[in-house]
Amino acid sequence: MSTTTRPTGRTTGVDLSVDLGGLVLPNPIMTASGCFASGREIDALWNVSELGAVVAKSVTLEPREGLPTPRMSETPSGMLNAIGLQNPGVDAWLERDVPWLASRGARVVASIAGNSVDDYREVARRVAASRSVAAVEVNLSCPNVSHRGLVFACDPGRSAEVVRAVRQALPDRPLFAKLTPDVTDIARIGRSVVEAGATGISAINTTLGMAIDAETGRPKVANGFAGLSGPAIRPMAVRAVHQLFTELGPEVPIIGMGGVRTVTDVVEMVRAGASAVAIGTATFADPFTAANLVRDLGPWLGRRGHTALADLRGRIEPWPHHPR
Numbered sequence: 001m002s003t004t005t006r007p008t009g010r011t012t013g014v015d016l017s018v019d020l021g022g023l024v025l026p027n028p029i030m031t032a033s034g035c036f037a038s039g040r041e042i043d044a045l046w047n048v049s050e051l052g053a054v055v056a057k058s059v060t061l062e063p064r065e066g067l068p069t070p071r072m073s074e075t076p077s078g079m080l081n082a083i084g085l086q087n088p089g090v091d092a093w094l095e096r097d098v099p100w101l102a103s104r105g106a107r108v109v110a111s112i113a114g115n116s117v118d119d120y121r122e123v124a125r126r127v128a129a130s131r132s133v134a135a136v137e138v139n140l141s142c143p144n145v146s147h148r149g150l151v152f153a154c155d156p157g158r159s160a161e162v163v164r165a166v167r168q169a170l171p172d173r174p175l176f177a178k179l180t181p182d183v184t185d186i187a188r189i190g191r192s193v194v195e196a197g198a199t200g201i202s203a204i205n206t207t208l209g210m211a212i213d214a215e216t217g218r219p220k221v222a223n224g225f226a227g228l229s230g231p232a233i234r235p236m237a238v239r240a241v242h243q244l245f246t247e248l249g250p251e252v253p254i255i256g257m258g259g260v261r262t263v264t265d266v267v268e269m270v271r272a273g274a275s276a277v278a279i280g281t282a283t284f285a286d287p288f289t290a291a292n293l294v295r296d297l298g299p300w301l302g303r304r305g306h307t308a309l310a311d312l313r314g315r316i317e318p319w320p321h322h323p324r
Contacts, residue, residue: 029293109134201244266297
């Protein structure tokens with residue numbers, strides 16, 4: 001899909017359009033990978049082309065059945081999940097889902113994953129053959145089986161190696177590295193992937209959590225550990241986005257995610273430094289969340305005298321100094 005024509009992105013006189021390193025979107029509302037599949041179910045309720053972009057569920061080189069059930073558990077202000085990257089494989093996704101998304105007029109962002117650098121490279125090579133894929137998100141929060149089960153995104157060197165391989169296979173489209181908050185210095189990881197060829201950053205992925213049934217003693221998710229998402233992690237996400245924005249500067253686009261549900265959540269992410277915002281767990285509670293945000297963001301900004309969302313990016317007003 002071409003990304004050269006700039007959509008107006010105007011609602012009630014407010015410019016909502018964003019430029020993610022050449023991927024120009026009419027509005028900043030995207031889907032978080034894994035929470036929207038490829039949009040067929042949601043499209044029965046509202047037109048997915050209204051979104052800035054659809055970030056599809058992560059695909060791997062071979063099909064995956066995923067982890068044993070139960071895979072999800074509700075938590076206070078959030079959700080635990082350990083799906084295990086269940087997906088039909090990149091070839092089936094490209095054959096079945098991408099043409100459907102293109103026929104609906106959606107801007108498609110592929111999310112790719114793998115167990116090795118070679119896996120990522122090959123998935124990227126196959127995705128590169130589809131002109132309907134406008135950009136790629138590299139899900140670095142996958143076990144690195146070649147290095148004792150480490151997660152790529154926890155190591156700046158290994159993260160950079162994956163991004164470098166993907167960039168070689170996919171030289172002509174925006175590339176976003178999806179980072180985990182489960183690191184000491186996320187800005188350092190961000191710097192490493194940008195220097196390796198990433199156009200921008202997606203932050204944050206879920207953070208590792210666990211819940212145990214007090215009566216049975218069993219973990220509430222069969223895998224034991226699981227990814228925590230939802231409003232409970234939003235302050236972590238805002239902090240991470242701002243650290244990345246401060247480290248990398250306004251030239252590097254950031255897709256902020258983690259517990260976003262409301263218009264004020266979107267604006268908070270943008271003020272922290274995000275260019276666009278992805279909606280994840282909120283869709284499970286209300287499948288109209290993203291559509292409502294597309295509808296309501298412009299009027300909210302307009303009522304406050306703002307003419308362009310981009311003007312608020314990274315704008316945090318300091319508190320005045322108080323005398324001691």
